Amino acid sequence: MWPKIRQPVFLLFIPVLSCLLDTPACISVVYPCIILSSRYASLYFCCAVEDQDNELITLEIIHRYVELLDKYFGSVCELDIIFNFEKAYFILDEFLLGGEAQETSKKNVLKAIEQADLLQEEAEAPRSVLEEIGLT
Amino acid sequence: MPAVSKGDGMRGLAVFISDIRNCKSKEAEIKRINKELANIRSKFKGDKALDGYSKKKYVCKLLFIFLLGHDIDFGHMEAVNLLSSNKYTEKQIGYLFISVLVNSNSELIRLINNAIKNDLSSRNPTFMCLALHCIANVGSREMAEAFAGEIPRILVAGDTMDSVKQSAALCLLRLYKASPDLVLMGEWTSRVVHLLNDQHMGVVTAAISLITCLSSKNPDEFKTCVSLAVSRLSRIVSSASTDLQDYTYYFVPAPWLSCKLLRLLQCYPPPEDGAVKGRLVECLETILNKAQEPPKSKKVQHSNAKNAILFEAISLIIHYDSEPNLLVRACNQLGQFLQHRETNLRYLALESMCTLASSEFSHEAVKTHIETVINALKTERDVSVRQRAADLLYAMCDRSNAKQIVAEMLSYLETADYSIREEMVLKVAILAEKYAVDYSWYVDTILNLIRIAGDYVSEEVWYRVIQIVINRDDVQGYAAKTVFEALQAPACHENMVKVGGYILGEFGNLIAGDPRSSPLVQFNLLHSKFHLCSVPTRALLLSAYIKFINLFPETKATIQEVLRSDSQIRNSDVELQQRAVEYLKLSSIASTDVLATVLEEMPPFPERESSILAKLKKKKGPGAVSVELEDGKERGELNGGGDRAGDAAIAASNASTPSPSADLLGLRSAAPVSGATPSAGSLLVDVFSEAGPAATSAGVNDDGFLSALHAPEASDSPLVEGPGDSDSAPPTAASEDPAPLPESDELLNKFVCKNNGVLFENQLLQIGIKSEYRQNLGRMYLFYGNKTSVQFVSFNTTVSCPGELQSQLNVQTKTVEPLVEGGAQVQQVINIECLTDFIDAPLLNIKFRYGGALQNISLKLPVTINKFFQPTEMAAADFFQRWKQLSQPQQEAQKIFKASHGMDTEVLKAKLLGLGTALLENVDPNPENYVCAGVIQTKAQQVGCLLRLEPNAQAQMYRLTLRSSKDTVSQRVCDLLAEQF
DSSP: OOOSSOOOOOOOOOOOOHHHHHOSOHHHHTTTOEEEEEEETTEEEEEEEOTTSOHHHHHHHHHHHHHHHHHHHTSOOHHHHHHTHHHHHHHHHHHEETTEESOOOHHHHHHHHHHHHHHHHHHOOOOOHHHHTTOO | OOHHHHSOOOHHHHHHHHHHHHOSSHHHHHHHHHHHHHHHHHHHHSSSOOOHHHHHHHHHHHHHHHHTTOOOOSOHHHHHHHHTOSSHHHHHHHHHHHHHHOOTTOTTHHHHHHHHHHHHTTOOHHHHHHHHHHHHHHOOHHHHHHHTTHHHHHHHOTTSOHHHHHHHHHHHHHHHHHOTTTOOOGGGHHHHHGGGGOSOHHHHHHHHHHHHHHHHHOTTTTTTHHHHHHHHHHHHHTSOTTTTGGGEETTEEOHHHHHHHHHHHTTSOSOSSHHHHHHHHHHHHHHHHHHHSOOSOOSHHHHHHHHHHHHHHHHHHHHHOOOHHHHHHHHHHHHHHTTOSOHHHHHHHHHHHHHHTTSTTTHHHHHTTHHHHHHHHHHOSSHHHHHHHHHHHHHHOOTTTHHHHHHHHHHHHTTOOHHHHHHHHHHHHHHHHHTOSSHHHHHHHHHHHHHHHGGGOOHHHHHHHHHHHHHOHHHHHHHHHHHHHHHTSSSOOHHHHHHHHHHHHHHGGGGTTSGGGOHHHHHHHHHHHHTTSOHHHHHHHHHHHHHHHHHOGGGHHHHHHHHHSHHHHTOSSHHHHHHHHHHHHHHHHSOHHHHHHHTOOOOOOOOOOOHHHHHHHHOOOTTHHHHHHHHHHHHHHHHSSOHHHHHHHHHHHTTTSSSOSSOTTOOBOOSOOTTSOOOSSSOSOOTGGGHHHHHHHHSOBOHHHHGGGOOHHHHHHHHHSOGGGSSSOOTTHHHHSOOOOTTHHHHHHHTSSOSOEEEEEOSSEEEEEEEEEETTEEEEEEEEEEOSSSOEEEEEEEEEOOGGGGGTEEEEEOOOOSOBOTTOEEEEEEEEEEOSOOOSOOEEEEEEEETTEEEEEEEEOOOOGGGGEEEOOOOHHHHHHHHHHTOSGGGEEEEEEEOSSOOOHHHHHHHHHHHTSEEETTOSSSTTOEEEEEEEEOSSOEEEEEEEEEEETTTTEEEEEEEESSHHHHHHHHHHHHTOO
16 A cells, blocks of 8 residues: 655755766766765765765765755755755755865855845746646 | 745645645556646647746746656756746756756757856856856766856956856866866966965865866876965864854864865875975874864764864875874874774774775784774674775785784685675685795685685686696695595585696696595596586596596596596587597597697796786775785786786797696697698688697697687786787887788678688788687687798788777787798787777788798788677567667668679578678568677677668669667678678
C-alpha cells in the first residue's frame, strides 16, 4: 500500500564536484570520488568530492548551506524546500558557483537574497481573482 | 520569517504542489501531472499571448515536474523568452529553468547567449549576477566562445560590484575547466593575481579558486601569487577569532579561505625568498600549535573547520617534503587522530599518513604507529577505514617490518571484504617479493596467498612466482618440495595446480630422490587434479607431462598411456587435442637428445618491472598516490636505469636469447624465425607447419601452437604501456621516412575484409601478412621474403603511428635480424592494442641495402577499425529496436555507390563476414538486403555498430547504411566498406 506520509524525493544537488560539471555522463567519471552525506532532521544532503578535495571543509559547506536555509525560512523543513524549491536554488547559487564557494559569509548571502526579494515585491502586479485562489 | 510571506505568491504553483502531495498513489500523481502538462501545453500554444507572470508560473511548474523525475520536452522557448523580461523574478525563473534543464549543446544556446549578452552589458549588478550564474551552471563551449573574452574584463574592472566580481571569477573558472583553450588570461594575469589582496574577503574566496586552477596549469605565469597568498594566510592565521566578523565560522577565522590558500601553495615548491618562507613556516607552526589548544567550542563544526585547515596544512608540509621538523610534528598529530573517537578523523589520518610514509624524513615516525594501524585493520567497523589502514600498512612497509606486515595482511585476508581482496593480494605479493630476504619465505607467502584467497590471485601473481623461482637457483628445490606438499591437500585451488604443474615440470627432479616424492608419485599427484581443472590448466599440465617424460624416462610409458587415452587424443577442445597428439608424437619419435633440447630448462627471465606492480598501478583504487610513490622506488631497485633502459635491454637481448622477454612462461617465441623456410615462392608459411622445425632448431614453441595457454597481453602489459617507451619506431623516425607509396591506400583496402595475404610485392621483396584479432588486441605476423639470391643487409623495419593515431593505437614490435639471406624470409610480430577508435593506419617503413643501394619503402599497415569487431547475433526485434535507438543524424553514415565488382550473393556474404560483424539472417523483410551487427572493442569503450546493405542488381548500385553510437565510427566503417563492393 501507498504509505500515508509521503514526501517527494528531492535531491538538491550541490555541485561541488567539478568533474560532474564537466560532462553530463557523470556516472563513469564519478568512480574515484567520495560521497559525503549529511542528515538534518528530515533533510538529507549529499555531495560528491574528488580524491584530493578536503572532505571536512566540504562537510562544513553542507552545514553552512543548511544554516542559510534555516535562517532564510526560519527553522527550515522539507515543506519549505518543496514549496519554495526555486528559492533553495537561488540561495545555492549565491553561496556556491561552479562547484566552489563564492561567498562564505552568511550575512552577505542572505543580504543578496533579500535584495532580490525586495525587487520582486516591487514588481508584482495585481492579479486576477482566479489566480488568487490558485486555479490557473 | 515564514515562508508564505517570502514567496512571490505563485498561488497556482502552490496549489499544484499541494495537489501532487495529496495524491494517494503513484498513478494518481502521474495523472495529475499529465493533466497539468496538457494545461500548460494548451496555454503555451493558445492564441492569447501570455503575460510574463503566467509564463513564469508555468515554467516554474514544468521545472517542478522535472524535479519529480519526469521528462520535459517543451517550454524551453518560453523560458528563453523570460530571459528578456525586465522583471527581475521572471528573468530569475527563466535563468533557473535554463540552468537546470538546458543541456550544453542545445540549439537554444544562441538565443540564450543573446539574452545573457544583454544582461552582462546592462550594468545592473543583479542582472549581471544572474547571467553569470547561468553561464557558470551551463558552461558550454558556445558560451565560452561568446563570453570568455568579456568576463575577465568584468572581473578586474574597478567599478564592478564585489558580488559581480565573485560570480565572474567562478564563472571564468567554470569556462576554463570546460574549454581551457578559449580562456586566455594574458594581460589580465597580474590584475587577477592581485585580487588576493582585495579588501572584500568574499572576492578573495572566489578569486582564489580561479587562481589555483590557473596556477596549476601555468605555474610560471602566476608565481607572484605565492608571496601574496602567504601574507594573506599569515594575516588570517594570526587574527583573533572575532577579527574577521562574519567570515569567522564557529570561532575559526575564514576556514574556507585558509584551506584554499594552503591548496594554492601546493601548486608551487617552497618559496625561495627566505622572508616569505619564514613567514609561511611560522603559519604552519601556528596551525599545528592550535591543534593542541583546547577547543573553543564543543560543536563538531568547530573541530571540523579547524581540522580541515590542519589537514590542508599537513598536505602542504608533505608536498614540500623539506622540513623534517614539521613532518615529524605532522606525523605525531596524525598519530593522535588515529585513536580519535571521530571515525572521519581516523579515516583522514590514515589517509594522510600514507603519503607521509613515503617521505624519508617521516617514514620512521610513521612506523612507530604500526600497532595502532594493525589494530585498526582488525577492529574498525567501517570498511573504508579498514581499507585505508591496509593502504597505510603497505606504505609503511620496509625490510624491518615486512614479515610482520605481510603476516598481518595475510591473516586479514581471510576475513577481508570481497571488494578489496584482489588489491590486498597484489599488495601482499608485491611486499613479499620486494622485501624477501630469503626466497623460501617468499614462496611460502605466495603459496599461502593462493591457499587463502586463490580466487583473487590473478595471473600476474602466479606468473611472477614462477618467474622468480626460475631465476633463482637457491629456491628451486624448496619450491618444488613446498608445492608438492601443498598439492597433497584434498582440495586445492586451481592456481595452486598451475604453479605446481609448472614448477614440478621444471624442477620435479630436485625432489625425485625422496621415495615419497618419486617421479611417479609426483605425476599421479598432478594427474589426480587434472579432471577438476579448466582447459588452460589442463593444457599447462599436459606440457608438464611431456617435461616429465624428458626428466624421468621411467614415467614415459605411463604418461604416453594417458596422452593416448581417448579423453586426451580425442578431446573436443582443439588445443588439448593438439597438445596430446603432438606430445605423444614427440615423445615417441624424437631421440632423447632432441627431447632434452626441446624441453630444456627455461632460461632465466630478464629482470624488469614486476607485472604485478603494473596491475596494481592500473587499479586506480584509493591509495593510488602511495602506490605511485612506491613504484618509483621499486623501479629504481629493479632496473637501475628505469623503464627505458630495461626495455632497451630486452630488445637488445632479443636476437641472442632463445626465449626472450616475450611472456612469463616463455613458451612463446618472439624471436624472428629466420631462414626457417628457404623457399621464397610460398611466402605465406603456415604458422602451424612451422612448429616442427622451430622446435627442433631453437627449442622454443611456435606462437599459434601454445598461445591459448598464456595471456600474453597480461604479461606483456608493462611493455605495451606507453607507445613512447616501446622499442618500436621512435616517433621522430617517421619524419625521415618517405611518404607511403601512392598505392598503399588501395593495398589497405584489400585487407579490410581479410586478415591474411600478400601485402606488397616488388622485384626484390615480398611482404606477407597473417593477423589475428581478439577483443581490442591484435597480433600481426609480417613475413619479409627476399626474392633475390643476394642478401639484404641493414634490413630494418619500423612501425609508427602518425599524429593522432599515437594516442589511439598502441603498436609494438621487436626488431628483426638485420641480415636477410637470399631466398630466405624473416618474420616480425606486431602487437596491436586499440585504445580508442581511429581512422588512419599505422605506417610500416622498410629500409635495407641491396647490392649497395638503399631501398626505402613505406606502406600502410592494414589495421582498420573493423578488425576489432566482435560479431553480435540478435533477433529481428532486437535489431530494429537498436536501430531506432541510434536515430540521431550524426550516428548514421550512408553511402550510395556503384558496384565495382560482381554482385554475387556468396561473395557479398563472405565480405560482410570478413568485416568482422555477424551477418543476421531473417531480419530484413527484403531477403535481398543484408544486415549485420557487431561491437567494436576498444580499450576506452565499446561501440555497437549496425549495418545494412541494400543491393540494387538492376541499377548495379548499392546503398550502405551504418549506425553506431559514435559518429566517427559510423563514418569510418562506412567509408571502408564502400570500397569493398
